[in-house]
Amino acid sequence: MRAIVTGANGTVGSRLCEDLRRHGVEVVCWDRGSVPVDDYWAMDRFVRSVAPDVLFHLATASQPTGRSNESWLINYEWTSELAWITRQQGVRFVFSSTAMVFSNHARGPFTVDSEPEAPEGYGYEKRRAEARAFEQNPEARVVRLGWQIDDQPSGNNMVASLEAQMRERGRVEASTRWFPACSFLDDTVRALQALAWAEPGLYLLDANEQWTHYEIVLALNERYGGRWQVEPTEHFVFDQRMMDDRVVLPSLKARLPGLR
Secondary structure, three states, X not given: OEEEEXXXXXXXXXXXXXXXXXXXXXXXXXXXXXXXXXXXXXXXXXHHHHOOOEEEEOOOOOOOOOOOOHHHHHHHHHHHHHHHHHHHHOOEEEEEEEHHHOOOOOOOOEOOOXXXXXXXXXXXXXXXXXXXXXXXXXXXXXXXXXXXXXXXOOOOOHHHHHHHHHHHHOOEEEEXXXXXXXXXXXXXXXXXXXXXXXXXXXXXXOOOOOOOHHHXXXXXXXXXXXXXXXXXXXXXXXXXXXXXXXXXXXXXHHHOOOOO
16 A cells, blocks of 8 residues: 655654554655645646555644745645545545634534534634535545644643643643543554545544543653642633544543543
């Protein structure tokens, strides 16, 4: 099998590439320097030359180059073009979206029937891109992800964020009234691969069945030897959990026995 991966240097993309290669998949990483994302025909030729079985579109505008409206270009327009190209070439298309398509004022937990309504920013661009992906390619698989948890204290994951808080403030604040959408990174990348072969449609990946951010942070702190000073707060009130019975991730409890 052969796969193209956009965002291959990101938190999810880099681990996905590792796991794909470990399972014998030939992985081709999309280099935006070589294949510009605003040149349709260059993109079309590139996908044809690789002839992948699946294209995982995970990229975001995490490293701005100074282009005008670059975030919209990367999150929406590029997604639209890739959805169309994969449709024309008969390539499976997996697009990673986010729980942030719901604003902090929405009422969770969310299901596939919940209407995303983020009014601006990253969540708005992603929710518009979701709809566009299905317009361009009805066979697309769109997968909403929560906050990733990984043992590596670097990159865009929960542990790295907690480590940064501890370095900068000498403590970690965690809300007792926030139920974050989240999952362990290794479980996420395995699910993404499985969903490439599932029925087309929208999927939600979340391993948090019932725990608050504070409870999760306490369990992570226990896992890592109690190196953080954790303080409860009520400053953020939000149920961000996503429920999808078709996708069964290992529960956070299986990964974090310290969860009560």
